[in-house]
Amino acid sequence: MSEVFEGYERQYCEISASLSRKCAAASALDGEKKKQKLSEIQADVQESESLIRKMDLEARSLQPSVKAGLLAKLREYKSDLSSVKSEVKKVSAPNAHQATREELLEAGMSDTLAASSDQRGRLMMTSERLNQSSDRIRESQRTVFETEEIGVSILQDLHNQRQSLLHAHTTLHGVDDYIGKSKKILASMSKRMDRNKWTMFGIIAALVFAILFILYFKFAR
Numbered sequence: 001m002s003e004v005f006e007g008y009e010r011q012y013c014e015i016s017a018s019l020s021r022k023c024a025a026a027s028a029l030d031g032e033k034k035k036q037k038l039s040e041i042q043a044d045v046q047e048s049e050s051l052i053r054k055m056d057l058e059a060r061s062l063q064p065s066v067k068a069g070l071l072a073k074l075r076e077y078k079s080d081l082s083s084v085k086s087e088v089k090k091v092s093a094p095n096a097h098q099a100t101r102e103e104l105l106e107a108g109m110s111d112t113l114a115a116s117s118d119q120r121g122r123l124m125m126t127s128e129r130l131n132q133s134s135d136r137i138r139e140s141q142r143t144v145f146e147t148e149e150i151g152v153s154i155l156q157d158l159h160n161q162r163q164s165l166l167h168a169h170t171t172l173h174g175v176d177d178y179i180g181k182s183k184k185i186l187a188s189m190s191k192r193m194d195r196n197k198w199t200m201f202g203i204i205a206a207l208v209f210a211i212l213f214i215l216y217f218k219f220a221r
Contacts, residue, residue: 003137005058005070010133012051012077017126019044019084020119026091041088048081080122 019041026037052074059070 002058002062002066005055005062006133006136008051008055008058009073010130012048012055013126013129013133015044015048015051016077016080016084017123019048019088020122020126023084023087023091024119038088038092041091045081045085045088048084052077052081 022037022041022044026034026041029037055070055077056074059067059074062070
């Protein structure tokens with residue numbers, strides 16, 4: 001689920017729970033206190049409508065598999081908000097306090113208990129949604145922490161591999177130096193062998209020349 005949607009949903013659930021409490025409180029007030037409470041209720045209703053529109057836009061921008069579930073949840077929120085609006089209109093009526101008193105007297109204690117049960121059920125539903133949203137947020141945070149730990153581990157592995165490559169590069173550079181020195185030594189030895197070879201040829205030629213010279217004088221007598 002989108003974290004943006006969850007944020008809007010959490011705000012909406014908090015405002016919805018607050019609206020239920022404020023409507024119950026406003027029905028027992030009169031005069032300026034009631035007007036002030038109704039003004040707060042209207043502001044909360046407008047904020048709820050704005051949050052529902054934002055959730056609707058966010059839900060429609062998601063994948064179809066996710067969007068369907070979120071839109072179904074939005075329909076429930078819209079229905080809840082409509083019920084709250086109806087309750088607000090009833091509380092805002094000029095003789096709302098008197099009408100409410102007469103209605104309670106006529107309907108009896110059973111209706112009072114039913115209304116309390118309905119509000120209690122709505123509060124419990126709102127609390128459950130808040131708890132679910134909190135659980136999803138904690139799950140998202142845990143996933144982020146796990147991803148962060150995996151990222152740190154990967155970076156450490158990459159750092160170790162980089163150190164290994166640098167060490168291998170240094171070793172290869174040293175081997176190249178040894179090979180270069182070996183080539184120079186072999187070239188020097190080759191040159192020395194060539195000099196020795198020409199020196200040996202010169203000595204052999206001198207010996208041959210000396211032998212021929214001796215034989216010439218010997219047979220010339």
